[in-house]
Amino acid sequence: MRSTNVSHKLIGGYLAKNVYCDDGRLLLGKNVKLTPSLIDKLIDNDVYIVYINDQLSDGIEINSVISEEKMNHCVRKVKEVLQNIASKDEKGVQTMIREEDLNMVSDIIKDLIDALEDSENTLYTVVDLMGADMYTYKHSVNVAVLSILTCRSLGYDYNLTKHVAMGALLHDIGKSAVKDNLIQKVERLTDDELKEVHNHAVYGYNMIKDEIGLSGYSKQIVRLHHEKRDGSGYPLGLSETEIPDFVRIVTICDMFDAMTASRVYKRKMPVYEVLDILMAESVYRLDAAILQMFTKNICVFPPGSGVSLTDGRLGLVVEYNVFNPTRPKIRVFEDEEGNFKVQHLDLSEHRTVFIEKTIETDIIQEHYKL
Numbered sequence: 001m002r003s004t005n006v007s008h009k010l011i012g013g014y015l016a017k018n019v020y021c022d023d024g025r026l027l028l029g030k031n032v033k034l035t036p037s038l039i040d041k042l043i044d045n046d047v048y049i050v051y052i053n054d055q056l057s058d059g060i061e062i063n064s065v066i067s068e069e070k071m072n073h074c075v076r077k078v079k080e081v082l083q084n085i086a087s088k089d090e091k092g093v094q095t096m097i098r099e100e101d102l103n104m105v106s107d108i109i110k111d112l113i114d115a116l117e118d119s120e121n122t123l124y125t126v127v128d129l130m131g132a133d134m135y136t137y138k139h140s141v142n143v144a145v146l147s148i149l150t151c152r153s154l155g156y157d158y159n160l161t162k163h164v165a166m167g168a169l170l171h172d173i174g175k176s177a178v179k180d181n182l183i184q185k186v187e188r189l190t191d192d193e194l195k196e197v198h199n200h201a202v203y204g205y206n207m208i209k210d211e212i213g214l215s216g217y218s219k220q221i222v223r224l225h226h227e228k229r230d231g232s233g234y235p236l237g238l239s240e241t242e243i244p245d246f247v248r249i250v251t252i253c254d255m256f257d258a259m260t261a262s263r264v265y266k267r268k269m270p271v272y273e274v275l276d277i278l279m280a281e282s283v284y285r286l287d288a289a290i291l292q293m294f295t296k297n298i299c300v301f302p303p304g305s306g307v308s309l310t311d312g313r314l315g316l317v318v319e320y321n322v323f324n325p326t327r328p329k330i331r332v333f334e335d336e337e338g339n340f341k342v343q344h345l346d347l348s349e350h351r352t353v354f355i356e357k358t359i360e361t362d363i364i365q366e367h368y369k370l
Ligand SMILES: [Fe+2]
Pocket: 171, 172, 200, 225, 226
């Protein structure tokens, strides 16, 4: 199995994973043979990346910390609950948050913590199988999942993890109070527009600050998730120890997911580049110790992705190495002399060969005429 961009080049190929519509219905099932009209259907539904099975990627399995069915179910629930929380009356005034909606947030988080319990030796893989319209909801669930994993690595107990994850799930609820055209705007924002977008942290906090069904931890996450250690963040410009650890976790998870996601106007960045940026940010702005714990859970080179090696060969990642994340097993298509030969190269045993960068898997197919 490998991930690839949706295009008519995939005609005749087989889907390796289910693809869902925004409302949670199955758009196309696993093992479906792709025809021109099915490719058009994917494009019409804003699906840009799919997993396929073919000769190139045969036998490669992709495990994720959470099943795609569970993820899909959670994203749909989160869509429902966040829309309820953000609802306004006919005069445009924010309505009260209903108790059942906060209970639903709590249930989603309990469900996620339970689902992640058995994933100790599985790394978090960035997946992108839903349409762009679901971005906000998927982002909220991803940030909650990443926060739970980081809390586990930091040794947080169940209750604290739950409060942090509830804050993570709700962190951007204030965006519903900012005009949609500003949130969606592709062009550079003016200073005033940027200020208004930044207000989402305070808007969100005001929406929930009097809720007895939410802990102070969750409320502070909504309010402070854009604060930075050097005082350059917002809304309060707090610095160093003024920003609690449980907030710093969500800040890192939020930035990671935003940078690794592909959106209509933005290609996604490879995971190792995102981790490098976060690492640089941790010198002054992010918490370096928390970032280290966060990184331990992240799959840097996911199975099924394409890579180019420093010895000039191209290959597909077959299996990651939990103890040595930058040295996975690679399927290469030529031997050291440059003759076509499919073989496995375990980078943990070949210390002089390095991954140069990730590449589209189609490039490998074209290069070796597979
Ligand atoms: Fe935010």
